[in-house]
Amino acid sequence: MRVPSWLLAGRTRWYVAGAGVLALAGVLTWILWPEPADAPRERRYRNVTACLLTDSQGITGRDAAPVWAGTQEMSLRILSCACSSRIC
Numbered sequence: 001m002r003v004p005s006w007l008l009a010g011r012t013r014w015y016v017a018g019a020g021v022l023a024l025a026g027v028l029t030w031i032l033w034p035e036p037a038d039a040p041r042e043r044r045y046r047n048v049t050a051c052l053l054t055d056s057q058g059i060t061g062r063d064a065a066p067v068w069a070g071t072q073e074m075s076l077r078i079l080s081c082a083c084s085s086r087i088c
Contacts, residue, residue, distance in 0.1 A: 050075075 052068060055061055059068040 050071060052059065052064060052071065054064040057064070059065060
């Protein structure tokens with residue numbers, strides 16, 4: 001059986017051919033790789049509950065009243081943003 005002359009040319013051709021195959025595989029992988037799915041951009045409403053621990057005066061106490069007012073304000077602000085198209 002006779003061996004083709006290009007096989008007998010040495011290892012250099014094999015190295016070049018192997019590098020070419022690897023480069024082609026890399027380019028094809030990069031081209032054919034699927035695009036990542038876009039993350040949802042809208043705000044999603046989450047039904048959550050908040051708990052405010054208070055003293056015997058409840059939410060009308062000196063320390064709890066401003067915290068309760070801030071909680072209500074943020075809740076209304078978040079709900080109004082979730083129901084409209086503007087970004088908060």
